[in-house]
Amino acid sequence: xxxxxxxxxxxxxxxxxxxxxxxxxxxxxxxxxxxxxxxxxxxxxxxxxxxxxxxxxxxxxxxxxxxxxxxxxxxxxxxxxxxxxxxxxxxxxxxxxxxxxxxxxxxxxxxxxxxxxxxxxxxxxxxxxxxxxxxxxxxxxxxxxxxxxxxxxxxxxxxxxxxxxxxxxxxxxxxxxxxxxxxxxxxxxxxxxxxxxxxxxxxxxxxxxxxxxxxxxxxxxxxxxxxxxxxxxxxxxxxxxxxxxxxxxxxxxxxxxxxxxxxxxxxxxxxxxxxxxxxxxxxxxxxxxxxxx
Numbered sequence: 001x002x003x004x005x006x007x008x009x010x011x012x013x014x015x016x017x018x019x020x021x022x023x024x025x026x027x028x029x030x031x032x033x034x035x036x037x038x039x040x041x042x043x044x045x046x047x048x049x050x051x052x053x054x055x056x057x058x059x060x061x062x063x064x065x066x067x068x069x070x071x072x073x074x075x076x077x078x079x080x081x082x083x084x085x086x087x088x089x090x091x092x093x094x095x096x097x098x099x100x101x102x103x104x105x106x107x108x109x110x111x112x113x114x115x116x117x118x119x120x121x122x123x124x125x126x127x128x129x130x131x132x133x134x135x136x137x138x139x140x141x142x143x144x145x146x147x148x149x150x151x152x153x154x155x156x157x158x159x160x161x162x163x164x165x166x167x168x169x170x171x172x173x174x175x176x177x178x179x180x181x182x183x184x185x186x187x188x189x190x191x192x193x194x195x196x197x198x199x200x201x202x203x204x205x206x207x208x209x210x211x212x213x214x215x216x217x218x219x220x221x222x223x224x225x226x227x228x229x230x231x232x233x234x235x236x237x238x239x240x241x242x243x244x245x246x247x248x249x250x251x252x253x254x255x256x257x258x259x260x261x262x263x264x265x266x267x268x269x270x271x272x273x274x275x276x277x278x279x280x281x282x283x284x285x286x287x288x289x290x291x292x293x
Contacts, residue, residue, distance in 0.1 A: 025288055026051035026081045026268040027281055028225070037069040041076050047281045051079050053223075053268040056132065057086040060119050070127065081266045082131035082170070082196075082223055085120045088112045090135070095205070095238060102175070103137025104154045105147075117158050125165050131222060132162070133170035133196035139184050141176075152187065159190040168192045170222050174201025177208055178216040185220055194222035198270070199249045200229035204239040211253050218261040226288055227270040241272045244284030255291045267292070 027047045034040035044052055052073075059066040073080070088109040091097040100106070104113050124132055136155060140148040159169050173181065173195060185193060195217050199210035214221070228247030232239040245251065269284045271277045 028270040030055040031271040036065040056083040083129045085134040105137035170196035174205045178213040195220040198225040200227035203229040203231045214257040243280035
């Protein structure tokens, strides 16, 4: 009898834990390519989740298309787990182009980006969003060089603005090796700069093993993107982003490692390419739900 009760309790605990993890599974709004609030809600529902990571820049740049967003989210029972900020002038056509134009690195766009981040912070506060992720750009490898210090100072400035408003800044992974990102983060005199871990980016930029990176960045990971990719066979070129479950990320090991480090953050499904994104994201959701226990 005692063993039966214990088995029932373990079964209930497993079910409760699985449900809890399922409730933390979102979709990235930009993956759905919606042009207005109504379209976005419909496509989130088609994926089969109740949570979204919301691209905030379109809401700022085209307010008329998104004016009913909060009302429609509330009506549909959709919650925003985090936001994402775009930067001005990014060109992802090649690895070299994004190295030059990515994030807050280019001087020509810094003033515009700084003003945009102030608007992002205000919008996040108004929507009760605590985490905002973005690509900061390639972090130079020589801490003593001016370019490294300039990027560091800009991140500290944005983090200071966010910290005043109770917000967390999440840096995307992949553009540099995890050891270098860890060192950079630990050099910052602020505590609200964290990591949005994307295992596919590690493959796309050919910067290590996605599972080993979890151990390196463990204490800094705030949120994870669920995205997949295959590594490039030609040095200096992109890998290929593919649907979750069809690339080179070892998803069982991914979730096992996150459980091992005690990760308590959220997950957001992402798809950057392909012409059947809702189907791909739905399949990714089903795979994630099986493994998130």
